[in-house]
Amino acid sequence: MNNDIITALRPTIVMTILFAILLGLVYPLAMTGIGQTLFPSQANGSLVRDRSGRAIGSSVVGQAFVSDRYFRSRPSAAGKGYDGLASSGSNLGPTSRALIERVTIDVSARRAEGISGPLPADLVTASGSGLDPDLSPAAALAQAPRIAAVRGLPVGRVRALVEAATEDSLLGEPHVNLLALNRALDGLGR
Amino acid sequence: MTFQGWFLILGFTAVLLALAKPMGLWLFALYEGRRTPLHIVLGPVERGFYALAGIRPHAEQGWRRYAVHMLLFNAALMVFTYAVLRLQAVLPLNPQRLGAVGEHLAFNTAISFTANTNWQSYAGESTMSNLSQMLGLTIHNFLSASTGIALAFALFRGFARRETKTIGNFWADMTRITLYLLLPLCIALTVVYIACGVPQTLAGSVDLTTLEGARQTLALGPVASQEAIKMLGTNGGGFFNANSAHPFENPSALTNLIQMLSIFVIGVGLTWTFGKAVGNPRQGWAILAAMMILFLAGTAVAYGAEAGGNPVLHALGVAGGNMEGKEVRFGLAASALFSVVTTAASCGAVNAMHDSFTAIGGLIPLFNMQLGEVVIGGVGAGIYGFLLFAILAVFVAGLMVGRTPEYVGKKIESREVKLAVLAIAVLPLVILGFTALASVTGAGLAGPLNKGPHGFSEILYAFTSAVANNGSAFAGLTAATPFYDGLLGVAMWIGRFFVIVPMLAIAGSLAAKAHTPASAGSFPTTGGLWVGLLVGIILILGGLTFLPSLALGPIADHLAMIRGQLF
Numbered sequence: 001m002n003n004d005i006i007t008a009l010r011p012t013i014v015m016t017i018l019f020a021i022l023l024g025l026v027y028p029l030a031m032t033g034i035g036q037t038l039f040p041s042q043a044n045g046s047l048v049r050d051r052s053g054r055a056i057g058s059s060v061v062g063q064a065f066v067s068d069r070y071f072r073s074r075p076s077a078a079g080k081g082y083d084g085l086a087s088s089g090s091n092l093g094p095t096s097r098a099l100i101e102r103v104t105i106d107v108s109a110r111r112a113e114g115i116s117g118p119l120p121a122d123l124v125t126a127s128g129s130g131l132d133p134d135l136s137p138a139a140a141l142a143q144a145p146r147i148a149a150v151r152g153l154p155v156g157r158v159r160a161l162v163e164a165a166t167e168d169s170l171l172g173e174p175h176v177n178l179l180a181l182n183r184a185l186d187g188l189g190r
Numbered sequence: 191m192t193f194q195g196w197f198l199i200l201g202f203t204a205v206l207l208a209l210a211k212p213m214g215l216w217l218f219a220l221y222e223g224r225r226t227p228l229h230i231v232l233g234p235v236e237r238g239f240y241a242l243a244g245i246r247p248h249a250e251q252g253w254r255r256y257a258v259h260m261l262l263f264n265a266a267l268m269v270f271t272y273a274v275l276r277l278q279a280v281l282p283l284n285p286q287r288l289g290a291v292g293e294h295l296a297f298n299t300a301i302s303f304t305a306n307t308n309w310q311s312y313a314g315e316s317t318m319s320n321l322s323q324m325l326g327l328t329i330h331n332f333l334s335a336s337t338g339i340a341l342a343f344a345l346f347r348g349f350a351r352r353e354t355k356t357i358g359n360f361w362a363d364m365t366r367i368t369l370y371l372l373l374p375l376c377i378a379l380t381v382v383y384i385a386c387g388v389p390q391t392l393a394g395s396v397d398l399t400t401l402e403g404a405r406q407t408l409a410l411g412p413v414a415s416q417e418a419i420k421m422l423g424t425n426g427g428g429f430f431n432a433n434s435a436h437p438f439e440n441p442s443a444l445t446n447l448i449q450m451l452s453i454f455v456i457g458v459g460l461t462w463t464f465g466k467a468v469g470n471p472r473q474g475w476a477i478l479a480a481m482m483i484l485f486l487a488g489t490a491v492a493y494g495a496e497a498g499g500n501p502v503l504h505a506l507g508v509a510g511g512n513m514e515g516k517e518v519r520f521g522l523a524a525s526a527l528f529s530v531v532t533t534a535a536s537c538g539a540v541n542a543m544h545d546s547f548t549a550i551g552g553l554i555p556l557f558n559m560q561l562g563e564v565v566i567g568g569v570g571a572g573i574y575g576f577l578l579f580a581i582l583a584v585f586v587a588g589l590m591v592g593r594t595p596e597y598v599g600k601k602i603e604s605r606e607v608k609l610a611v612l613a614i615a616v617l618p619l620v621i622l623g624f625t626a627l628a629s630v631t632g633a634g635l636a637g638p639l640n641k642g643p644h645g646f647s648e649i650l651y652a653f654t655s656a657v658a659n660n661g662s663a664f665a666g667l668t669a670a671t672p673f674y675d676g677l678l679g680v681a682m683w684i685g686r687f688f689v690i691v692p693m694l695a696i697a698g699s700l701a702a703k704a705h706t707p708a709s710a711g712s713f714p715t716t717g718g719l720w721v722g723l724l725v726g727i728i729l730i731l732g733g734l735t736f737l738p739s740l741a742l743g744p745i746a747d748h749l750a751m752i753r754g755q756l757f
Contacts (some may be wrong), residue, residue, distance in 0.1 A: 091666030118509030128435030172443025173521025
């Protein structure tokens with residue numbers, strides 16, 4: 001046993017240092033260099049810029065849309081909502097009173113905006129990250145009449161916009177990127 | 191449930207099965223210490239490491255020496271990470287100027303990553319500097335994984351070798367697995383992840399003004415390089431608090447599929463390697479068949495429950511499945527599947543919040559872990575855990591026919607059975623003991639976010655996850671307290687190393703035995719009967735042990751949900 005320990009000392013210390021350098025520094029730094037060279041946009045957060053070059057969002061991360069003029073984003077439990085430094089789900093369980101109260105309030109608000117019929121679940125539930133960039137096509141289409149009314153557009157045009165922005169996916173579920181959709185909406189107005 | 195959902199689940203399974211043999215062959219080359227094409231590039235690195243560390247890779251070790259060297263190396267890595275976390279504030283690559291990680295949190299995290307658990311009591315984006323993520327955590331993702339696979343190799347040698355005292359060389363196993371398997375795959379995966387939108391930068395964050403004119407700051411960092419090994423090594427510790435639900439960790443349904451395959455691929459390959467090592471690949475396929483039965487059964491139940499949704503929300507006019515805690519780009523099937531994959535393996539990454547699953551949807555991940563994470567399981571840990579159950583299963587079969595049990599040419603005798611039971615019994619003892627303790631003490635009861643049976647589920651899930659070295663959570667539990675950080679830290683250590691040491695003792699004991707050729711009286715361990723016996727033993731042991739606790743948690747929660755009773 002003692003002999004086992006003594007023979008382990010040098011490899012333990014040296015291998016800890018060597019692997020720390022290889023795996024903890026060389027590997028991530030080399031990958032950073034490769035990523036920054038090959039895919040500079042993605043490696044820096046897939047930022048979306050407006051015409052003046054100002055960053056207005058990331059094409060993969062969600063941001064809050066609360067105004068009537070835009071397709072509304074899902075409820076978010078990340079900080080005060082879509083906080084990019086505090087990703088989080090609500091972690092409320094299926095029998096949580098807090099969950100049901102929150103959903104009840106959101107359901108009433110959506111009803112007040114004129115959405116009738118069964119509510120698409122994603123419209124009134126918080127995502128896992130609190131930074132969900134998408135909506136289901138159903139949740140976006142349900143908002144089309146409101147958007148059309150506020151912006152003075154024909155409903156058909158708004159619906160067509162949603163359909164054009166819908167990404168089908170065999171590996172996940174169909175979804176609409178909200179930032180892209182809402183930018184397209186702004187593009188229509190001009 | 192949709193056609194698309196089942197297409198994903200069955201397609202995933204098919205790809206996985208197709209990968210079993212190629213991955214198994216590669217692992218077998220490493221198991222044998224054969225030369226691979228990668229030796230041209232990495233051979234000098236391997237030899238350089240040995241030379242500097244004074245390692246003779248061909249010097250065989252007995253099980254005790256193998257165990258002691260493995261334990262000391264892991265202890266040194268743990269101390270190293272504790273130091274990095276505590277010194278974070280004065281070390282470089284800290285763009286967000288984060289302070290030192292607190293004492294009990296650093297203790298918990300250092301154990302957690304050493305034990306391949308990656309339980310996160312912290313939120314990565316607001317706690318860990320880039321250096322801590324890279325130097326403190328990423329190296330554990332590699333080395334706890336290669337340690338696990340090395341241990342599996344040691345046990346394979348116990349079965350495969352005859353009348354010898356030795357089971358391989360820990361340093362050679364660990365180094366080869368790291369250099370010729372994990373590192374090259376991670377380099378490839380990192381590039382794919384970056385191309386798909388996972389950041390890889392030394393910047394800490396970026397400020398932007400949203401379309402509505404609000405300010406948003408997005409945390410960034412060297413995410414992709416950590417993401418690759420986080421999944422491949424079944425570690426699961428996310429760069430961000432939301433783990434693989436975070437769009438920067440897992441931006442699309444495609445990356446989601448790659449992540450799920452990464453979690454399982456080595457574990458699946460190891461079943462083939464085992465069969466090859468003991469001279470009959472069918473032995474490996476039989477194990478894989480038993481695993482896949484349990485996996486698909488769990489997936490069907492979890493997917494069904496999540497697609498069924500929450501009747502309390504339906505009553506409010508909300509349609510469809512349970513989307514609380516889920517991302518739209520994944521949806522129900524990919525979220526349910528991921529939850530089963532991550533808990534069947536001891537990964538613990540999550541792409542949806544398990545705490546917000548329906549009661550039955552949340553029961554499946556919990557039960558998966560309670561079965562000992564032997565359904566594919568963690569890299570290495572899954573197969574050696576499974577082989578402990580196989581030893582029990584042949585023992586039971588031997589009792590039924592009144593013969594000394596054999597498995598893959600080795601007589602299984604009293605010593606092996608006792609050691610296997612010891613390793614298996616540690617799990618429920620610590621899970622149930624610590625859960626009971628937390629359920630009656632003030633410090634324990636302060637933890638849960640949810641009330642009622644779901645609150646109990648949060649505590650039970652935490653200790654199950656820790657002991658099973660999973661690391662996923664019913665994350666509503668506030669665990670960054672001295673009570674939970676400390677107790678969970680101890681639980682993770684016991685769950686990892688109190689299984690490993692008896693397992694290595696079994697390896698040593700088996701290696702010393704002579705080969706027993708199969709005879710007409712041997713119980714065949716390749717056919718359907720054997721697969722059924724394995725599934726039965728695992729379910730009965732897990733079920734009998736944990737059903738009472740599940741009744742108090744998720745099952746009570748389910749009954750409340752049906753009645754619409756809230757807490």
